[in-house]
Amino acid sequence: MKMNPWTLSVLLLLAGPLGADPDWHVEYPDSFCVVEGSTATIPCSFTHPAVHKRTGPVVERAERVVWCHSNKYCSEPNVYDSSNVRADSRFRYLGDLDGNCTLKIIKTVKRDAARYRFRFETNVEGYTGLRGVRVNVTNGEDVKVRSSVTDHVVKEGGQVTLTCTSACSFHQLDVHWYRKGHALSEKGPALHLSSLTNDDTGNYTCSLDSSKQKTSAPWSLIVVVDEGRYARRVAVPVVSVVLAVVLLLLAGLVFAKRRHAQKKASEVIQKQEVNCKQEAVGASEEVSYSTVHFKRNSSRSAPGPEHEIVYSEVVH
Missing domain, CATH: 2.60.40.10 (Immunoglobulins)
Known part of the structure; x- marks a missing residue:
């Protein structure tokens, strides 16, 4: 059966590169709900086969990634194009060139409701995930x-x-x-x-x-x-206060006993000092002193009976 070139081109886009491994694939959810005015992230991943060369299989990285809507084969215009900085800035590509094709939509509006498709291109061929993901935009009144x-x-x-x-x-x-x-x-x-x-x-x-x-x-x-939690929380400080009071009372009792013992010892020492002083005074009073006064006549005449020896004072 003969096939015209245009039909062949369409089949190649649908199936991927001619003769390629069926590993050419884009994976995203069937549909996605976005609330108007919110920011949403659409998960996406892609795979492609290794290119077989004489030296063995070599994994090629994507050189260009594109997100589009209402355009089956992601031709111009696109909401995101890695090779076109003029794409809509509300659509941000969070993926890479190795397998992650996640897209972020910032502050969605009603017109963002559409079917979105992802396409990636290597230095060999390109592939579009034609199934796409349907994005629905709701008013969000039932939040x-x-x-x-x-x-x-x-x-x-x-x-x-x-x-x-x-x-x-x-x-x-x-x-x-x-x-x-x-x-x-x-x-x-x-x-x-x-x-x-x-x-x-x-x-x-x-x-x-x-x-x-x-x-x-x-x-x-x-x-x-x-x-219960409150009671435990209150009981802890109460117990702490009681223990503190008991400790203070014990400390005061020990201090009072020490002061009493010190006072008693001081009284004993003072009493001993007083006894020693009294004993010293009693010993000194036992000493006797005697004084004798003699009265003589001034003349040198011989003593007579009138000359009497007068003992004026004797003190013991």
Whole structure:
């Protein structure tokens, strides 16, 4: 059967390079949901066979990668083209030239809804993943916060996981979280809160972009005190205070006993000193002194009866 050149060209594009291994392949999801105004990442991977040369099989890298939509063979214009810097800047290529063809769409709009295809070209041939991935853009009005707990009240020290949900699957969407209107550092479809304290109490919301245009209704979290935990927390300082008081009383008792012993010893020493002084005074009083005074006549006449020896004083 004869085949015209145009038909042959189409078949080559569909099947890949002529005579090539069936390993020419592009893999992406069948469809992908994006919320208008959000940023989404479309996962993608590609493979191609080794080129057989005299020296053996050699793996060739892609030299050009292209993302297009509403264009079956990725001819101009394209949303991303590695060889064309004028492509739409909202579409960013996160992949490489070796097998990763992930595409990021920033701040999606309604017109971004389309079927996207990826094409890569080596120095030998090129290949387009004709199946493509269908991107659906929704308005995101049904953005909600769901919780891992059925009740809004959680005990202190517990944990909870909040999930931002919508009509789309959020595993590839950028999600911003807020508590009491203030942005949190955590990003992603799930917010994990553990070791809860009273500071975690408040209204939580999630948004699909930093402008808060697609924001969920608030979800209220109330963290209450765990009575058992509170009792243990209060008991520890009370026991510490009691032990401190007991130690102070023991220290005061020991100090008082030492002071009493020192005072008693001092009194004994003073009493001994007094006894020694009294004994010294008693010994000195036993000494006797005698004084004799003689009265004589001034004349040298012979003594007579009138001359009497007068003992004026005798002192013992």
